[in-house]
Amino acid sequence: xxxxxLIKLKINGKEREAAAEPxxxxxxxxxxxxxxTGTHVGxxxxxxxxxxxxxxxxxxxSCTVFAVQADGAEVMTVExxxxxxxxxxxxxxxxxxxxxxCGFCTPGMLMxxxxxxxxxxQPSEEQIRWGISxxxxxxxxxxxxxxxxxFASKKMxxxxx
Amino acid sequence: MQKTSAEISGMGHSMKRKEDSRFIQGKGNYVDDVNxxxxxxxxxxxxxxxxxxxxxxxxxxxxxxxxxxxxxTGEDLAKANLAWMxxxxxxxxxxxxxxxxxxxxxEVAFVVAEDRYAAADAAELVEVEYEELPVLVxxxxxxxxxxxxLREDRTEKNNHIFHWEVGDKAAxxxxxxxxxxxxxxxxxxxxxxxxPLETCGCVADFNKATEKLTVWLTSQAPHVHRTxxxxxxxxxxxxxxxxxxxxxxxxxxxxxxxxxxVCAVVASLTLGLPVKWIETRSENLQSTGFxxxxxxxxxxxxxxxGKVKALRVKTLADHGAFNAAAQPTKFPAGLFSxxxxxxxxxxxxxxxxxxxxxxxxxxxxxxxxxRVTEAAYLIERAMDVLADDLKxxxxxxxxxxxxxxxxxxxxxxxxxxxxxxxxxAAMKLALDTIGxxxxxxxxxxxxxxxxxxxxxxxxxxxIVGAGPAHTFDILGIKMFDSAEIRIHPTGKAICRMGTKSxxxxxxxxxxxIVAQELGIPAKDVQVEEGDTDTAPYGxxxxxxxxxxxxxxATAMAARKIKEKARKxxxxxxxxxxxxxxxxxxxxxxKGAPSKAKTIQEIAFAAYTNIPPxxxxxxxxxxxxxxxxxxxxxxxxxxxxxxxxxTGEIKVRRFVAVDDCxxxxxxxxxxxxxHGGLTEGFAIAFMQEIGYDESGNVQGGTFMDYLIPTAxxxxxxxxxKTTTPSPHHPFGAKGIGESPNVGSxxxxxxxxxxxxxxxxxxxxxxxxxxxxxxxxxxxxxxxx
Numbered sequence: 001x002x003x004x005x006l007i008k009l010k011i012n013g014k015e016r017e018a019a020a021e022p023x024x025x026x027x028x029x030x031x032x033x034x035x036x037t038g039t040h041v042g043x044x045x046x047x048x049x050x051x052x053x054x055x056x057x058x059x060x061x062s063c064t065v066f067a068v069q070a071d072g073a074e075v076m077t078v079e080x081x082x083x084x085x086x087x088x089x090x091x092x093x094x095x096x097x098x099x100x101x102c103g104f105c106t107p108g109m110l111m112x113x114x115x116x117x118x119x120x121x122q123p124s125e126e127q128i129r130w131g132i133s134x135x136x137x138x139x140x141x142x143x144x145x146x147x148x149x150x151f152a153s154k155k156m157x158x159x160x161x
Numbered sequence: 162m163q164k165t166s167a168e169i170s171g172m173g174h175s176m177k178r179k180e181d182s183r184f185i186q187g188k189g190n191y192v193d194d195v196n197x198x199x200x201x202x203x204x205x206x207x208x209x210x211x212x213x214x215x216x217x218x219x220x221x222x223x224x225x226x227x228x229x230x231x232x233x234t235g236e237d238l239a240k241a242n243l244a245w246m247x248x249x250x251x252x253x254x255x256x257x258x259x260x261x262x263x264x265x266x267x268e269v270a271f272v273v274a275e276d277r278y279a280a281a282d283a284a285e286l287v288e289v290e291y292e293e294l295p296v297l298v299x300x301x302x303x304x305x306x307x308x309x310x311l312r313e314d315r316t317e318k319n320n321h322i323f324h325w326e327v328g329d330k331a332a333x334x335x336x337x338x339x340x341x342x343x344x345x346x347x348x349x350x351x352x353x354x355x356x357p358l359e360t361c362g363c364v365a366d367f368n369k370a371t372e373k374l375t376v377w378l379t380s381q382a383p384h385v386h387r388t389x390x391x392x393x394x395x396x397x398x399x400x401x402x403x404x405x406x407x408x409x410x411x412x413x414x415x416x417x418x419x420x421x422x423v424c425a426v427v428a429s430l431t432l433g434l435p436v437k438w439i440e441t442r443s444e445n446l447q448s449t450g451f452x453x454x455x456x457x458x459x460x461x462x463x464x465x466x467g468k469v470k471a472l473r474v475k476t477l478a479d480h481g482a483f484n485a486a487a488q489p490t491k492f493p494a495g496l497f498s499x500x501x502x503x504x505x506x507x508x509x510x511x512x513x514x515x516x517x518x519x520x521x522x523x524x525x526x527x528x529x530x531x532r533v534t535e536a537a538y539l540i541e542r543a544m545d546v547l548a549d550d551l552k553x554x555x556x557x558x559x560x561x562x563x564x565x566x567x568x569x570x571x572x573x574x575x576x577x578x579x580x581x582x583x584x585x586a587a588m589k590l591a592l593d594t595i596g597x598x599x600x601x602x603x604x605x606x607x608x609x610x611x612x613x614x615x616x617x618x619x620x621x622x623x624i625v626g627a628g629p630a631h632t633f634d635i636l637g638i639k640m641f642d643s644a645e646i647r648i649h650p651t652g653k654a655i656c657r658m659g660t661k662s663x664x665x666x667x668x669x670x671x672x673x674i675v676a677q678e679l680g681i682p683a684k685d686v687q688v689e690e691g692d693t694d695t696a697p698y699g700x701x702x703x704x705x706x707x708x709x710x711x712x713x714a715t716a717m718a719a720r721k722i723k724e725k726a727r728k729x730x731x732x733x734x735x736x737x738x739x740x741x742x743x744x745x746x747x748x749x750x751k752g753a754p755s756k757a758k759t760i761q762e763i764a765f766a767a768y769t770n771i772p773p774x775x776x777x778x779x780x781x782x783x784x785x786x787x788x789x790x791x792x793x794x795x796x797x798x799x800x801x802x803x804x805x806x807t808g809e810i811k812v813r814r815f816v817a818v819d820d821c822x823x824x825x826x827x828x829x830x831x832x833x834x835h836g837g838l839t840e841g842f843a844i845a846f847m848q849e850i851g852y853d854e855s856g857n858v859q860g861g862t863f864m865d866y867l868i869p870t871a872x873x874x875x876x877x878x879x880x881k882t883t884t885p886s887p888h889h890p891f892g893a894k895g896i897g898e899s900p901n902v903g904s905x906x907x908x909x910x911x912x913x914x915x916x917x918x919x920x921x922x923x924x925x926x927x928x929x930x931x932x933x934x935x936x937x938x939x940x941x942x943x944x
Contacts, residue, residue: 047863101665103184103185136358
C-alpha cells in the first residue's frame with residue numbers, strides 16, 4: 001500500500017480533509033472517507049454516470065478521477081443541492097414529473113442537469129437529451145427526466161435559483 | 162369503483178411518489194451504502210477460461226498482501242458441504258469451483274481483506290493453474306455425439322437438461338397436414354442481461370454472541386432467500402434476518418442466490434466480522450443471471466383466407482453451465498406456453514429442450530413473467546411472416562384471428578384460462594392514434610421513390626401474477642403473497658408486504674390501495690418491505706406479481722379491518738351494523754348522514770373505547786392466493802425509417818396502447834411503460850451477450866453491452882383501454898413487464914416491413930446498422 005496523502009477540498013460548501021492512497025478513486029473518497037453516499041457507482045468503464053459530481057464547475061465522473069486530483073478543488077454532490085432546507089427546482093422537477101423510479105441514477109442525473117442549466121438555462125429537448133447522454137437510466141426511458149429538467153428550467157426562469 | 166378525493170388519493174390518482182424525497186436528496190439506502198463498524202470486503206477470483214480442469218490454487222502470495230484476512234476456495238467450502246448450492250430450477254450450481262470450471266468468469270476463490278483495494282490486489286495474486294478443455298458454445302451442438310461432456314457431476318452423461326412439452330401433438334400435426342397454408346419462422350431471442358444500474362451485492366454480518374446472521378442483500382425475494390439460507394446453510398431460520406434495502410433496479414437479475422452472497426456469509430461466519438461484497442459491472446454482466454437465449458421455431462397452419470388452424474413451436478433453450486433459471490419450479494420453460502398469444506388457435510403443440518453450454522448460468526426472467534417475452538416475440542413475429550406469405554395486411558390478419566371479447570374467459574389450447582380481454586379495442590385505439598391508413602399511403606409513396614420505411618405491429622397478451630398456489634411454487638413454497646396492515650390510534654397506518662419494490666413505487670401504490678379501501682389518506686400510510694424480521698412471508702417482486710398478489714392481499718386485509726371498523730362504528734353510534742353505510746373514510750347511519758364516525762375516530766376507539774366482546778386494536782394480515790393469473794394485453798405500433806447508405810434505423814414514432822385492468826396510479830403506470838419500452842428498444846437494436854468460439858464473453862462491460870442513452874431513445878406515446886380482471890379484488894392486472902414483452906416484436910416487425918418488398922422475411926435481434934447494411938448490400942440497394 002502506498003503512502004497516504006492528506007487531501008483537503010471544499011465539498012458542498014464545507015472544508016473537509018481526509019487521507020487517501022494516491023490510487024483511491026474520488027468516488028470512493030466521497031462515499032467512504034467523507035461518508036456522502038448519495039454519489040453511486042454503476043459501472044467500471046465510465047459509461048453510466050451514476051458517480052457524476054461537479055468539480056470546479058464542471059461535471060466529472062468521479063470514478064475516473066483520483067481523489068488526489070481533487071486536492072484543493074471545489075466539489076458539489078447531490079447532497080449539496082438542498083439550499084436552506086428547500087429543494088432545488090431540479091429536485092422538485094424530478095419528483096413532480098416522475099423523473100425517477102429506482103433512484104440509483106438520480107444523483108448523477110441531478111448533477112449533470114444542474115451543470116447543464118448553469119450553462120444553458122433554457123435548453124431545448126434535444127439539448128437536454130444530449131446533456132444527459134453521459135448518464136444511463138434503466139427505469140424511466142428518459143422522457144420524464146426531460147420533463148423534470150423543463151420543469152426546473154421554467155421555475156428557475158420565474159425567479160428560482 | 163368510487164374515486165376518492167385528492168386528499169385521500171386512493172386508486173386512480175397520479176399521486177407523487179412518497180419514496181422520491183430521499184432519492185432526490187441522495188439519502189437512499191442501497192446495499193453499498195450500508196457501512197458497519199469493523200466491516201471488511203470480499204473480492205472474487207474468477208476463471209479466465211470457459212472450460213478447464215482446475216489443477217491447483219496457490220494463495221501464498223495473496224495472503225501476504227497487508228490487510229488480507231482470509232481466502233476461501235472451493236475445497237474449503239466442500240469441507241462444510243457448501244461447494245455447491247441448489248438453484249431454483251432443480252439443478253445445482255458451484256459456489257466456488259472444485260474439479261473444473263464451466264464458464265468464463267466463474268467463481269474460483271473469495272478473498273477477504275480490510276479494504277476493497279487490498280482485497281482486489283490480493284485476488285490478482287491468487288495463482289490458479291488450469292488445464293484447458295474443449296469448449297461447447299453452440300447449443301445446437303450440445304447433443305452431438307462428439308460434444309464435450311460439461312456436467313460430470315450428473316448421472317446423465319450428456320448435456321441435455323430437460324424436455325418439456327404441452328398441447329395435443331397428434332391433433333396439431335393433423336391440422337398441419339390438412340392446412341392450405343403453412344408459414345414458418347426461425348427466430349432467436351438472443352442472450353441478454355437485465356443490467357440494473359445497481360449491481361448485485363450484500364453485507365453479511367454474523368454476530369457470534371447472539372448467533373444471529375443479518376444480511377443486507379439486493380434481493381427481489383428476501384423471504385425465499387432466508388429460507389434457502391436456512392435449508393442450505395443449516396442456520397436456524399429465526400437466526401437469519403435478510404434486509405433488502407433500497408434496490409437500484411432488479412428486472413429479474415436479483416431473484417437468484419449468487420455465489421458471492423454465500424461466500425460473504427461464510428466469511429462472516431468464519432471471521433465474526435461484517436463482510437461486504439459488491440459486484441463490479443463486468444462481474445454482473447459476465448456471471449449473474451442472463452436472460453433469454455431461446456432458439457425458436459414457429460409454424461402456423463392456416464386457411465387461404467388467413468384463419469389460423471394450428472401453431473407448432475419447437476425451441477432449444479441455452480441455460481449455460483448450470484440451470485439457474487429463477488422460475489416456478491414445475492415449469493422448466495416458465496410460462497412459454499402463452500405462445501398462442503392473442504389468437505384463437507384451435508390446436509397447438511409446443512416443446513422445449515434445455516441444454517448446457519460453457520456460458521454463464523441462468524435463464525432468468527428479464528422484466529418478464531418467465532419466458533413470456535420470448536413467447537410474445539415469437540408469435541408476433543410468426544403472425545407477420547404468415548401475413549407476408551398470404552400477402553395480407555398484418556392488421557387484418559390479427560383482427561381476423563383475435564380471441565373475441567365475448568369469448569372470455571377463454572381457454573387456450575395450451576391450457577391457460579385468459580381472465581379478460583378486448584383485443585379489438587386496443588388495436589383500434591393504437592391504429593387511430595398513429596394514423597395507420599395515412600402511414601400505409603406514405604409508405605407506398607416512399608417505396609416508389611426507393612425510400613425505406615416500415616410499420617410494425619405487436620398485439621401481445623401477457624400472463625402475470627403467479628400463483629395460484631395449486632399450480633405454482635418455488636422449491637415447494639407456494640406462490641401466494643401477503644400484506645399486514647396496522648392502524649395506529651390516531652388513524653395513521655403502517656403496512657408491510659411480502660414483496661419488495663426495486664423502483665416500482667410500492668410505498669406509494671400500496672398506500673393508495675389502503676386509502677381506497679379505508680379512506681385513510683395515502684400520505685398517512687407508511688409502507689415497509691424487505692425486512693424478513695418484520696414483514697409477513699411472501700415470494701417477492703418479479704413476474705409483475707406485486708399488484709396481482711400483495712396488492713390483492715392489501716385490499717383483503719383492509720376489508721378485514723373495515724369489517725371490524727363497522728362493528729366499532731355501530732357500537733359508537735348505538736345502531737346495528739346493518740344500519741350503517743360506508744363512504745370513503747367514514748361509516749354513517751342510513752338516512753342520517755350527519756350521524757357518522759370517521760375511520761380515524763373508529764381507530765382511536767379501537768384502543769380507547771373498545772366495544773364489549775371485541776379484541777383491542779385494528780389490524781389484519783392476509784395471505785392471498787390468486788384464483789388465476791391475470792392477462793394484460795395491448796397493441797404496440799412502431800414506425801421506422803432506414804438510411805439506405807448506412808443501415809441506420811430511426812424509430813420515428815412508437816404508440817403503446819396497454820390494458821392492465823384497473824389502474825392504481827396512472828403516473829406510475831406510464832413511467833413503467835416508458836422504461837419497459839426503452840429496454841425493449843435496447844433488446845431489439847443493440848444488446849447481446851455473445852461468446853466467441855473459445856467461450857470468451859463478448860458483451861461483458863458497458864462498453865460492449867449497450868444501454869441506450871437519452872439521445873437514441875425514441876419519444877414514447879401511450880394510450881390505454883381498461884378491461885378489469887374479473888377475479889382480482891380491485892380488477893387490476895399488472896403492468897411492469899408488458900412494454901418489455903410486447904415491444905421487441907413491434908420494432909423487428911417494423912424493420913422487416915421496411916425491407917419486405919426486397920424479399921426479407923426475418924432478421925434476428927439485435928438489429929444493428931451493420932446487419933441492415935449487409936442486407937442492403939446483398940440486395941443491391943447500397944453500394
